[in-house]
Amino acid sequence: MLNMPVEDIQRAYLILLALTLPISLWAFFSDLKHMKIPNRAVYALAGVWLVAGALLFPLDAWAWRWVNAVVVYFVGYILFALRAPVGPGDAKFAAAAAPFVFPNHLGVILVSLSVFAIAALIAHRTLRAIPAVVRATPDWASWKRGKNWLTEKFPFGLALVATFVFYLSFVALPPVHGWVASLMSR
Numbered sequence: 001m002l003n004m005p006v007e008d009i010q011r012a013y014l015i016l017l018a019l020t021l022p023i024s025l026w027a028f029f030s031d032l033k034h035m036k037i038p039n040r041a042v043y044a045l046a047g048v049w050l051v052a053g054a055l056l057f058p059l060d061a062w063a064w065r066w067v068n069a070v071v072v073y074f075v076g077y078i079l080f081a082l083r084a085p086v087g088p089g090d091a092k093f094a095a096a097a098a099p100f101v102f103p104n105h106l107g108v109i110l111v112s113l114s115v116f117a118i119a120a121l122i123a124h125r126t127l128r129a130i131p132a133v134v135r136a137t138p139d140w141a142s143w144k145r146g147k148n149w150l151t152e153k154f155p156f157g158l159a160l161v162a163t164f165v166f167y168l169s170f171v172a173l174p175p176v177h178g179w180v181a182s183l184m185s186r
Helices: 005-034 040-057 061-081 088-100 103-128 132-136 157-172 174-184
Strands: none
Touching: 005 040, 005 061, 005 088, 040 061, 040 088, 061 157, 088 174, 103 132, 103 157, 132 157
């Protein structure tokens, strides 16, 4: 992982969680309301890693994590080109979040992204079917997409943001880490 004590890594990730949570919530609600993740949110997220990451981690570990961003950016755009349920904002958000991830935690990311994608789809479709919710948020673009439950687009940024926040919590908070470790060892 890193040549740092576990407590220092947890403290660093707690700081990163605090710095990125407002950005993540902004991206979440923007994708829900407009079906777009603003470029400014992506730049802000990358800026947190650029500045805070450089201050919190050894220079070599910080610099190598940018490779994650490049790989995820290209994978995201390939998925977008193949018409997977990933928009360009989703690909950019995932790329900006990628430097925060330890490469050996790819399994945690993939499992949690799968769980959050299913949960986000079900929650979005369920809330959209409740007239009081739609009346309270009449200008939300994500409610107005087609009516085919599985094939229409939905705000995939919901799953990306949830995965990102969960991952930071996983690294920062020992109880979350212990819970995930126990689930994955079964």
